[in-house]
Amino acid sequence: MSYLSFSLKYRPRRFDDVVGQDHVAKTLKNALSQNRLAHAYLFTGPRGTGKTSTARILAAALNCAEGPTPEPCGVCDMCRSIALGNAMDVVEIDAASNTGVENIRDLRERVKFAPAEGRYKVYVLDEAHMLSQGAVNALLKTLEEPPPHVVFLLLTTESHKIIPTILSRCQHFEFRAITLADIAASLRRIAEQEQIQVDDSALMAIAQAAEGAMRDAQSIFDQVVAYADGPITIELVNEVLGVTDHALLSSITDQIISGDIVGCFASIDQAVSEGKDLVRLVEHLTIYLRDLLRLQVVGNSARGLGTVAKPTEAMVEQAKSLGASRLMHAIRTLAELQSDLKHSSQHALLVELTLAQLAAPPKPKQAEQAVPSTPVAGQTARRELAPAQPAAQPTAPAAPSRPEPSRPEPMQQEPSSTPAPPPAQPVVASEAQLDLPTLLKHWPMMYDELRRMGHTPIGAILRDATPIAMSGDIFTIGFTARFHLNRIEGEYKKVVEQAAERLFARALRVNCKLFADADELRAAAQTAHTESQSSATQPDDEPDSLPAPQGPAQQGTETVPQPSDVTNDPVADEPGALTDVREPLTADQVVEQTLSLFDGSAEMTEAENQEQN
Ligand SMILES: [Zn+2]
Known part of the structure; x- marks a missing residue:
């Protein structure tokens, strides 16, 4: 027998096999057992959540030799040909490639004929939101007066694009994104049947990568099994998924801890030269720092880690050096960076900017410092205390150095140790009106x-x-x-x-x-x-x-x-x-502008330093 992929081999054959959509299964089974079927159903929900599988199960339930039944037998000719997708009475149409009105007119002609083999003709319209206006109008006429032996199943990932007149003629089921735990549990059942040894953390990593789509999870699992020689670990899954090398994430973190901006840039260069996607790198670095935060908060436990099955010594030490508040700040900054990257094509610049920011020595909490209402500090004092810009100090050693345990966390820092520069003189006196x-x-x-x-x-x-x-x-x-x-x-x-x-x-x-x-x-x-x-x-003369x-x-x-x-x-x-x-x-222009300002301020600081000397 030829090799069957997991997604084909373990495709659900009964309503109860569809993972995470109990509300749909229950309603459809009740309708079948009470013989109260609608003529048109609309299945909406994210991809990979079981819409097509449910459509085929419903078609089998209607046409099974023992049916109509809530539990299709799965072995009769009708059940088997429907499962294989070659039953004459079950017509699957991809609306994305058959958007035209002719296709629907053709369909309207054909629905008049009685089913060839089974009891019902079932039309499955996938990507139903792609139908043209003309096709939708033609379909509406059929939906208004459907022949008794016809059932329409409209499937779409974008329910908001289905017009109300169609919606009102269909019974609507919303398929939910499948939870990570449900996906992992379903993969666990496959592993047991296939006698595959696999860690729970590895299954969770696959579920995470599949983003709620069961089909994707099954094919990633397929891929990992084909790649593995022995038991499947999270490290192996990460390798197959192209997750950024653990060593690289660890050394970037070391560079952030030691303020080694040059080293950070070198790491980014390395990733780029190895053909790594910086968006993915940032994603993985975020997960890595999240792991460190877990270690710092929950303690030395392997539970819930996203990058490794067991925390390494180095990770525990990094978590300690960074501390919870600096880790939270870094994770938030990287999350912002992820959204900024979506708006920009200058990925390397944005990533460099952010890592430089994270690696820069923590700033004192300026907001908590008292600011005099009428400050009078002069230029000289301000210049002496002006904080160095991150771009102006890339002088740290290039080699990643060990974390310095003595580095204080921003939260613990005495506000008086590095005070903010005194402000410029106010441009409006405190007693004057500000409009x-x-x-x-x-x-x-x-x-x-x-x-x-x-x-x-x-x-x-x-x-x-x-x-x-x-x-x-x-x-x-x-x-x-x-x-x-x-x-x-x-x-x-x-x-x-x-x-x-x-x-x-x-x-x-x-x-x-x-x-x-x-x-x-x-x-x-x-x-x-x-x-x-x-x-x-006092109104002005010139409006x-x-x-x-x-x-x-x-x-x-x-x-x-x-x-x-x-x-x-x-x-x-x-x-x-x-x-x-x-x-x-545009985001790109903002980056350019920001960088040019950065350069300018770097020059300014240099000039000021010379002035002082
Ligand atoms: Zn059957």
């Missing part, structure tokens, strides 16, 4: 303030956003890119608020709002601007220009340390500048 026009006028200074605080990339994000409202001590920033908004709304909100507090000499809170595109953002900014002007006590700050605010402006910022401010120069809100940047 939207004033905020807009000084908005570009936020980029500089953030750079001074060591958050150049956040400044770059704000260049692509604009304040659109100011109410009390809350101002709202409008964004056109969701991933920018998520960045600011997530961990960097405090940082932006702090920068604003330094500039405007008062406690301010930030709100974020997403707009569909630059036009919508521009319109909102224009409206807010006009409204804030009409409500002002489109931004009023200069009144009274004390004007004095504040004169003490700005870098007046060039104000003169270069396009909003201040051009009366109609509000209509000139930038088009949203």
Whole structure:
């Protein structure tokens, strides 16, 4: 007998064999035993969840020699030919390649004839959402008055694309994504029948890779079994799946711990030269760090680890060196990176940037430090204390070094050990009124303030956003890119608020709002601007220009340390500048912009260092 793949050999033959869809099986079995069948069914759900299998089982249940029955026998001619996919009365149509109206008209002609062998003609329309409008209309007529011997089964992964008139004529079943545990248990049954030795962690790794699709899980298992000489371990599964080499993940982690940015870059180069996909590398590094977090939190246990069956000595040590809070921060940063990578083609740049950030010495918790409301610190003091940019210090040894147990965790660090640089002088005096026009006028200074605080990339994000409202001590920033908004709304909100507090000499809170595109953002900014002007006590003569700050605010402006910022401010120069809100940047442009700023600030730090010497 020729070799049968697991997915064919273990294809479900009875409703109870379909994994994870008990709600569907129960309803269909009841309908069959009570002879209350609908003429059309719609099966929706993710791929690999058992829609096609259930359709074939239903066809067999209707046509089995002992049927109609909730338990098709599986051995009669009808059951067997349906299982093999060559029964004359069960017609499987791939709607993706038969989208046209002619195909459906042809089908309408054919449904009139009685079944050739069985009791029912069963039409299985896979990818039903792909049918053309004409085909759908033709199908609707058939669904309205179906011949009694015909059952339609519409299958789709995209239920939202099925029009309501079709939906209302079908009985709808939603197939759920199969849980990892259910997939692993089902693979375990196959392993027992095939007498294959396999670790639980290996089965879970396969289930994870299959992302809820049983068919995929079975074919990965097939592949692993074909590759294996002996018992199947998680390491072997990872090897077959092309999961990043454990040694590489471990050495990148060492480089992060020891602040070895050059080493991090070398590791990325190595991965790229070996043809590894950086998106996958980041995914696997995230899982690796998650394993370390588990070790740190749960203790030295093998349970639930994603990269190895048993934790190594080195992993335990790495977990200890990094500590829970730094690990959580790293995992969150890598998760953000994963979503950023989807929007960018410059993968190597983004990965380098993030690893450099993770490997940089932990910053003090700036948000918790008291910021004086009227700071007066001068330029010199600020420069002396300016934090080094990660890109400006790639001087660590290239060889991965052992973790330094003495490195303090960010959470444990004394805030006074490395204080944040003193802020620039505020541009608006604390007692002066702060309204939207004033905020807009000084908005570009936020980029500089953030750079001074060591958050150049956040400044770059704000260049692509604009304040659109100011109410009390809350101002709202409008964004056109969701991933920018998520960045600011997530961990960097405090940082932006702090920068604003330094500039405007008062406690301010930030709100974020997403707009569909630059036009919508521009319109909102224009409206807010006009409204804030009409409500002002001294209305401006020119409706489109931004009023200069009144009274004390004007004095504040004169003490700005870098007046060039104000003169270069396009909003201040051009009366109609509000209509000139930038088009949203692509992720790639943001990367370029961020990097150029990075380079600029690196040069600046160097120049400043020379100045001091
Ligand atoms: Zn049968």
